[in-house]
Amino acid sequence: MKPQKRYKVTFLPEGKQTEAAKGLSLLEAARRAGVKLATRCGGKAGCLMCKVRVDAQEAGAVKPPGDAERRKLGSQLDEGVRLACQAEVWGDVRVTVPEDPLKAAVRRRLEEARREREDELW
Numbered sequence: 220m221k222p223q224k225r226y227k228v229t230f231l232p233e234g235k236q237t238e239a240a241k242g243l244s245l246l247e248a249a250r251r252a253g254v255k256l257a258t259r260c261g262g263k264a265g266c267l268m269c270k271v272r273v274d275a276q277e278a279g280a281v282k283p284p285g286d287a288e289r290r291k292l293g294s295q296l297d298e299g300v301r302l303a304c305q306a307e308v309w310g311d312v313r314v315t316v317p318e319d320p321l322k323a324a325v326r327r328r329l330e331e332a333r334r335e336r337e338d339e340l341w
């Protein structure tokens with residue numbers, strides 16, 4: 220039996236990688252790479268918590284969105300947003316994982332505090 224071709228899946232911004240056979244979901248690939256993606260629906264396109272981004276140049280490296288993903292994401296698909304639980308690996312691909320909203324809020328607040336301190340010094 221011929222071994223199945225494996226594709227390189229890279230998760231940005233961390234740069235973590237894994238190899239995946241065609242058809243593996245980006246959600247499962249993320250788990251294998253040690254990248255945490257939030258889910259609440261168990262991968263059924265219900266919670267929209269597993270959103271990731273795939274650049275337009277690499278859109279062909281993932282399976283085109285099906286009906287459920289199209290319904291859920293609408294125009295966000297045009298911006299490269301995909302549901303990791305629905306998008307399947309079809310080739311080498313780089314996937315951008317959005318920053319956790321809570322972490323992003325903390326980071327923004329820390330940056331504001333740092334700017335305020337710098338302003339006080341001047």
Ligand code: FES
Pocket residue numbers: 257258259260261262263264265266267268269302303304305
């Ligand atoms: S895991 Fe819930 S939409 Fe993907």
